[in-house]
Amino acid sequence: MKYLLVIAIVWVAFVIWRNGRRREVERAAPPPPPATPLPPQAMLRCAHCGLHLPASDALPGKDGKVYCSAAHRQADA
Numbered sequence: 001m002k003y004l005l006v007i008a009i010v011w012v013a014f015v016i017w018r019n020g021r022r023r024e025v026e027r028a029a030p031p032p033p034p035a036t037p038l039p040p041q042a043m044l045r046c047a048h049c050g051l052h053l054p055a056s057d058a059l060p061g062k063d064g065k066v067y068c069s070a071a072h073r074q075a076d077a
């Protein structure tokens with residue numbers, strides 16, 4: 001009975017030690033690399049309403065003017 005108690009204590013100590021090691025390994029894992037930010041985009045001004053919008057969303061018009069929507073391009077023509 002005495003040996004059973006010693007084995008139980010050693011087993012509990014082993015489990016505690018193993019859990020502590022697992023947490024250390026998880027903590028030591030390198031952090032994920034930061035997400036690379038998107039490159040900045042030029043902002044353009046709508047020639048009709050003055051709204052600023054990304055160059056990729058702008059609609060080209062006459063004389064190098066840009067518009068936020070087809071309706072504004074048509075209204076300015």
Ligand SMILES: [Zn+2]
Nearest residue numbers: 046049068072
């Ligand atoms: Zn507009």
